[in-house]
Structures are given as C-alpha cells and as structure tokens.
Amino acid sequence: MIAVVGLLLGILAGLLLEPAVPEPLQPYLPIAVVAALDAVFGGLRAFLDGIFDDKVFVVSFVSNVLIAALIVYLGDQLGVGGQLSTGVIVVLGIRIFSNVAAIRRHLFHA
C-alpha cells in the first residue's frame, strides 16, 4: 500500500516540481527509467512467488539503473550509443514482458 502511495507521490513530485535535468544526464534518464521498470516488475514477480526480499530488490533496482546507464555511456563513447541503447531497451523490454507474463499467471492463473 505504502509502495503504491510512494509511486504516486514520485509521479506528482516529478509533474509539479519540474526540476531541470542536468545536461550530461539527459541521454541516460530514459534508459534508467526502463531499467528501473524492469527491476520493479521483477520485484513484483518475486513478491508473488513468495521470495521477495527488500535487500535484493534495492540492489537489483540500483544495479539495473547503473548498468543500463553505464552501457549507454560506453556506447556513446564508442560511437554506437544509438544501437546499444536500442539493444538495452530491447533486452529490458523482453524481461519486462516475461515478468509480466509470470505475474499474470500468478494473479489470473492463465
């Protein structure tokens, strides 16, 4: 419950405060958001599996975000930033889909 409230609070803060994103971080924000989404769906699935652990969730959340940003940064340095970020998005998308499928099986038994 408090988790859902936190999510809503974050969205509201982002909409209302309108902070400026530092220029060097701008290319990594979308990737970081997708990576965090992957961690959240993974956590939800683990919760439904009954193996949720908040420490694991925190570590996976943070490392997901950092690694995704790092890969894109490396790609930008190597001149293949566009392709690499597409690759990261595809991989994270597949993971999100598989996690959502597992969650769906749990909730609807289908």
Add this chain to the structure above:
Amino acid sequence: MPEPARSRLARAFIARPGRGQLVVAVLLASLGFAAALQIRLTNTDGDFSGQRRQDLVALLDSLSSATDRTESRIDELEEARDELLTSSQRRQAALEQGRSELDVLAILSGTVAATGPGITVTVTDPDGSVLAASMLNGIEELRDAGAEAIEVNDQVRVVASTSFTEGAADQIVVDDVTLLPPYVIDAIGSPQTLSEAMVFPGGFSDEVEELGGAVSVEQLDVVRVDSLHKVEEPEYSQPTDR
C-alpha cells in the same frame, strides 16, 4: 504449501507498513519521479531531445552548411549594396560638380545676375573724346585683374562675345547698345586688385585723363551685376569630344 499469490497481495495492502515496504516505496517514488520528468522532458523539449547524437550531428551539419550558404549570400548582397552606394555617391559628386560648373558657366556667359565684392568705375567724359578702344582697354585691364562679371551702365553685360564699336557720332556702342557718358562699369572680383588695375601709372585712368575725361574708382563690398546677356544657339560651331 505456499500461500496463493492473490491473497498475499491483498494482505500486503492491508498490513502495517514495515521497513521493507518503506524502502520499496522510496525506490518506486524515485522511479515515478524520473518517469514523470522524462515524459515531461520529451513532450516539452522540442523535437531534439529524443534524437541520437549521430542524427543531431547530421542535422547540425546541414544547418551549418545552410548557414554558410546564407552567409555567403549576405556577403554578396552587401557587396552589391556597397557597389550601388559608391556608384550613387559618385553620381551625386558628379552632379554637384556639374551644378557648380553650371554656376561658373552661367556667370561667365552672363545668363544669370551675379553679386559679390568688387568695384564701380565711373568714367566722366565731358568732351565726348573717350572712344570704344579706350573703353575696351579698361575692360581688358579689368579682365586681366580677374574680374568675374562685368557690366556697363547697368545696361550691357560684358561677356566673351561682347563687341565695342563706335556709332555715327563717335558714341560708344556695346553689343548694339549705344552708351551715353558718364560710363559706369560694375565689376565683380577682388576690389583691391581691380582698383589697382584701373589706376596704375600709364593705365586706363591716365589714358582717360589724357583724353580730357576723369576716372573715379569705388571699392564696394557688394556689387550687383543685374543685366543679362542673351545666349544664342551657335550656328556653325559644334562641340567635339575633346
């Protein structure tokens, strides 16, 4: 047997929030914050925020080449403008020069009235013995001293084609106008130089006095030469290029 997933979810909603839930809430809040931020950025930051570096570089290249083209066009146009400006200035200068030449020529040919410093020479001739030749000598002295406009008796403008002749009773006839003494010559020029040209020893004044007349010279700050000379179209001569 593990608890069914759905009831676990329901229980988590009802349960008192623990430390684990709080951490998850913080992380989800940061996710929501970042997502909202990114969405707003994508919607408001124009067309370029979502684009990759290569696309932006290509766009920048095309823009800068367009800028180069436009700048060279600006240079061309500025050059053309400068050219037109100088040519119009040159034309203006030529026009002004032409106008001042026109003034000079109009005064020389006697088609306009003229005013300026100069002298008035009055020649009295009680015996009627001053002839055209003497008058012409006096006029020549004035010309030699730089007189710019000369008239006689407020009647005749003396120009290049002016003739001095004698009538039937030895009167002086200038350009078909018979003059009667006293003869008054108005001349525009340096008053000092002109009056010296009239009175130097053996000059006009002495010549007239030998003939029984008298010459008086008056230096004036303003002399008006009002009589005009009528210019006739040349019948035989034509201007050449040189």
